[in-house]
Amino acid sequence: MLLNILVTGAAGLIGGEVCARLVARGHKVTAMVRRIREVRGNDGAQLDRISIVSGDVTLPMMGVTTAPFDVVVHCAASLEFDAPENELRAVNIGGTRNAIEYAQAAGARFLYVSTAYTCGTRDGMIAEAAVPEGTQFTNRYEASKAAAEAVVATSGVPFAVARPSIVLGDSAGGTIRDFPSLCNVFRLMARGKVTQFPAAAGATLDLVPIDHVAGGIAALAEQMDEAEGGYFHLVAAAPTQAAQLAHGVARVAHFPDPLVVEPGDYDPAGLRPAERLLAERMIGTFGAYFTRNPQFSDARFRDLTGLLCPDTDNAWLDRLIAYGLQRGYLPAEKLQRMSG
Template sequence: MAKILVTGAAGLIGGEVCARLVAAGHDVVAMVRRNPVVRANDGTEVADLRTVSGDVTHDLMGLTPEPYDVVIHCAASLEFDAPEEDLRAINIEGTRNALAFAKAAGARFLHVSTAYVCGMREGEIMEGPVPEGTRFTNRYEASKAAAERVVAESGVPFAVARPSIVLGDSTTGAIRDFPSLCNVFRLMARGKVTQLPCVPGSTLDLVPINHVAAGIVALAENMDAAQSGYFHLVADMPIPAAELAHGVARVEHFPDPLVVSPEDYDPSALRSGERMLAERMLGTFGAYFTRDPRFSDAELREVTGLSCPPTDSAWLDRLIQYGIAQGYLPAPR
């Protein structure tokens, strides 16, 4: 049994990680900020843990150090277009404060980053430090890459976990909170956006939350083997970006969005309301519909023995059906 502090414990990933750590018999302390309740992905409150109130923007996260075996650092701003100073304060300096706490606590540090620190790179993406000169598509990616450098240079024993785009459970499609990418589904399912411009051959790496949480727990339990490593928590196979529109079209009572190449996309021909929504959508996610990164997870498999469940069209359909059942997506009239 290990004593483990989880930052960002009230978040989607942090809550499910806490639930799995408790189920495995670990002594879990959940650091929360505004929301004092820690919930698993199924929405149930996680019992048999201790919660503490902290804030990564404060020295030592506002906590009094005590001995820990591992700090799992999930806390972060996930806003792609947040002001640079906010992302720096939370994702970079916040990581520095979490590292200072881990050092004072004698703990190892498992940093939760993102696979998309790959930036604009395409093709095979190996598990390792972000190469110098990498170009990023948004400030969020850049802040997470900078945080990884802070971790690697800290002198604290560390490992880095890199989830890709986290969606619902591989079996049920269930997800406690719908991430922002789900709004792309929602806009198309409601007929608010009728066209999806994406580069032919572009892909999205969508990963079930159960694989991500299981991987983080397995790394925390194997920090000797994981030390100084970078580990992709990613899909078994990325899906074509166009599959977002095709998945909507497979639902009988949803519209049939048109997939177009960017050079054929003419926003001036759209209704003014759709044009405004499409501009916001593409401003946030457009770059993810233009590239084809292929994330290797060989290091994760070697250290943990885990592999991702199938991330195919059938899984995407389960995600959509769960969204309908929860009222997030339109039900049949």
């Protein structure tokens, strides 16, 4: 059955590619944007066969005239880990309330795009379930997304929650329209500006290709009857070792291989002043992600959609690096593969 779907945050990386997937499947898609009056997929191509409306999630009813929809896919969010508290509350929590208000007026089901890292500081197996009370978070962004999930669950709107992990380039060619902020950590190492990398032994990051995430969100939007009330992890089949990522930059002959040290042994005082300043910013923003080992179950998502995440192995990492080189995001021209 073809659906009438509103996608918020459609100018963003995930929202734009979700729109592309839904349009390709024949659905009627309305893309809500705040300033940019165009919507592009992950390949950068501008989408046609799509309606565009201007809106702002911080306004009541998002500032959009009510119209009937089958599903509202709420991708709009502030993604900065260190954004001011008032911004995160206004956009991620208040904005979700306003989007729910709109969905209820439109008679729509509500698919909320959250993050797998609402797990906070928990390690071990993370179930596809509501965030437990008392969960501690590593930054205000995680906390705001968990709070927004709670708003959704108690609102009375028919809902499902999609939880992508760390979204990177597509599985086939590493293509990504906009590089996420975490990539800057590895860009600094590739440029030799960060020579030491604090990561706990066994720490992992869950990295997932954007095609799996956008395809998964589109599949959930199509199956909201079955998905209703559920939480779904859009994650890798296996996480990536943090140390593997750090050494991954050395897969390019021109890139230095950073020294990976235990966080307790890391001493920024011995670094050059410029590197120390960069490292302090990097660790302050992302450091906690290199000390944890959450294992995200995606059994419920796989059972419902039948979708399996493509391999996130060294070959995929090579494709990500190659694309970064091609785009000029990484400062080298020649890729040298390692075995394994």
